[in-house]
Amino acid sequence: MDERWRADLALWGIPDEIAARARTDPWGHSPARFAERTERALAEAEGPTLRRIAEALPRGGSVLDVGAGTGAASLPLAASLGELVAVDTSDGMLAELESRAAELGVPVRVVRGRWPDVAAVTPAADVVVSAHVVYNVPDLAALLAELSGHARRRVVLELTERHPMSWLNPLWAHFHGLVRPERPTVHDVIAVAEALGHQVRHEARLAPLTRFATLEELAESACRRLCLDRERAGEVVAAAVALDMWPLPRDRWFTLWWDSERESR
Template sequence: MGHREVLGGWPDVAEAAGTADVALAHHVTYNVPDLGPFVRALDAAARHRVVIEMTAVHPNVPTRDLWQRFHGLDRPSGPDADLCLEVVRECGFDVAVQRWQRPGRRTDRAVTVAFLRKRLCLPYDAEPAVDAALPAGYEFDLRDVVTFWWDT
């Protein structure tokens, strides 16, 4: 399958990217500052279908208690996929939705601790404190996923 790389942010590079049978946004929508233009550009780029896939909750939600513990910060509980879906519908698209769970991924606790330490913006020497803050058997695993799509 051929492809063409276009460097830049969407929707700024939409014209340079051109059109495709399917336009896909895979786990990027939480980083989109203005979702309406992003979604409309996806629709304009798709000849047949637009597909958006994302975790049901923002990837930082599971670490809210750790942000409070290590930084004294109250992190938000959103946004979430339902808010994204609301924006897509407000743009006028007739959206189909499928909620599902991807298989769990077991990782070594040391890998999980290192990942969370980095996500929490803590220095390397904070890993023992992060490890101590996690319950036995803790897994950072965002399994709930939402896929939505519409035909163009």
């Protein structure tokens, strides 16, 4: 099952001849954009992911946030947090998280690096959360195993139903003649977790906000992801309209969770 995940994920790679045209990293993420998401999450602390963390988190307990970004999946629980352990590869993201944690009075310990590579130097926590990370990790079984091994009470995942770059599929076909994959999906994540022996529960909802506020924002992102010059943004806008891509439908987000063996005993 894990090998199927690895193979499906590999098909999302960008062909070398297309990637060679990119002026910026097509897989990059903006700390400023993530910070905006965290600000919205702090202003409206709701949703199944936060509920599933909160119901397993003792007051003053600890949360390990893997792929923490700027803290959208954990900082809204500041009132109950005794310690936040944040793992991420981006210094920029972690700096944003530390700044917000200080404002909220949340003690935070950061671990810079990629999961599960840094698992051995990362402490356990009452609840482990990993939001919008799994589609970046080829070795899914190892990721899930280390998440579970670090959770005293519960593991909570948040992810899109399909690969988060699926919205670009019509534009890949239009500009590059490239047909993108249909898998992996959230159901593959559930299958791998269950194969590891976890009793997985899940809940779905629409993403709280649309991906882009304007067609211009869509075009800017699409140019970067498709390895197109920014000067072609107008072409992207025209193609998105012609392909009936605007407005983009909201993604379906899934929350998966399972309790740790030590908690269930």
